[in-house]
Amino acid sequence: MSPIRRRDFLFGVAATLGCLPAKAQGASSAPRVVSLDYGLAQTLIELGVPPIGLIDTTGWANWTVEPALPPNVANLGSSHEINMELLQLLRPDLIVSTPYLEWVRPQLEQIAPVKSFPIHALGSSPFPHIIDATRELGRVLGRATEAEALIDSSEVKLRAARAATSHLGKVAVITFIDERNIRIYGPGGIFQDVFDRLELENAWTRPTNEWGFGDIGMADLFDIGDARLFYMDPVPPDVLADLPGSPLWQSMPFAQSGHAQRMASVLMFGTLPAATRFARLLVEGSA
CATH class of the missing domain: 3.40.50.1980 (Nitrogenase molybdenum iron protein domain)
Incomplete structure (x- = not known):
């Protein structure tokens, strides 16, 4: 044919x-x-x-x-x-x-x-679109039961993570692009959606783009104060090597209080498995 x-x-x-x-x-x-x-x-x-x-x-x-x-x-x-x-x-x-x-x-x-x-870069929270896409894929592929099970199990995982991260306070998540440029996440992206479901406050309050992130310089991180900062893999090797000796990084309140830590990679344009992975990594990082 x-x-x-x-x-x-x-x-x-x-x-x-x-x-x-x-x-x-x-x-x-x-x-x-x-x-x-x-x-x-x-x-x-x-x-x-x-x-x-x-x-x-x-x-x-x-x-x-x-x-x-x-x-x-x-x-x-x-x-x-x-x-x-x-x-x-x-x-x-x-x-x-x-x-x-x-x-x-x-x-x-x-x-x-x-x-x-259509899920991401719609100028709004991607989470409802993720749920819709999950259900539509289930319908189209004859896996409606599995789709509902995935949605339900994801909600259970997020509820459990909410209880386990309630002590975190303000949180920020970044990705190092290079030694000078940083991507920080906020409204319009899946990481903010998880923060909302875990009832965590995002320490980054400046506007982000339709994809849910903003590109900033390292000095801009002073704005988050002594929040819990997670910097996500992959981290460029030269950046990772330079952080301990960086006067700018070491002068940040979160660095001085030991509130900065590395986090494994999570797909920023992901679906429910990415959301629950991110929540689990926040739990592991908050221990």
Whole structure:
């Protein structure tokens, strides 16, 4: 069957059944899904439908970490240069993406149906959109029960983390870009969403962009005072080596009180697995 005819056939199936073929509807195997986004891939894995292909699989261990990426997931290259030949060879039933790859959608639709999920950079909290995307993926893939279970278990984990972090007070989270430039997180991003659910106050009160972060210099961190500061992996090696001897860093109230500590990486544009990972790491860091 040609790619275009196969696409039309699958759209017809989706329209008739309300979702793509799945075991629950008599298919012999789970749908073959390709993800062009790490966050959507996180959810797919948790729903029991891991992607057969993903952009930049080599970066998963550095930026996403959880859940573990199955070893047989095909690497489709970067989001700016998707390997269309390999994608066609994979013969996916569905490609999941985000609005930021709409420029390549016409080519993708020659291979398989494309479903785009707007979650981040919408000028508001991404959390409701994460919940909506989780439910929609569950519906489309015949995993509605698993989707609700993921939502419920995530809420349980966040409630437990709220109790365990109640003593933290004001908190800030940053990423070092280099020795001079820092990314700090606030409203509009998943980290602020977790702060809100844990009832933690973000020590950074300046505006952030639609993605939920602001780019600042190290001296700007004086604004957070003696808050608990978490600096997230990956940290550039030269930055990590220079911090102990940096007069500016050592003069910060949070550094003088021992309230600055390193945190493992969390996907800032992630979904529920990223939110619960971030909450767990805050718990571990607050002990």
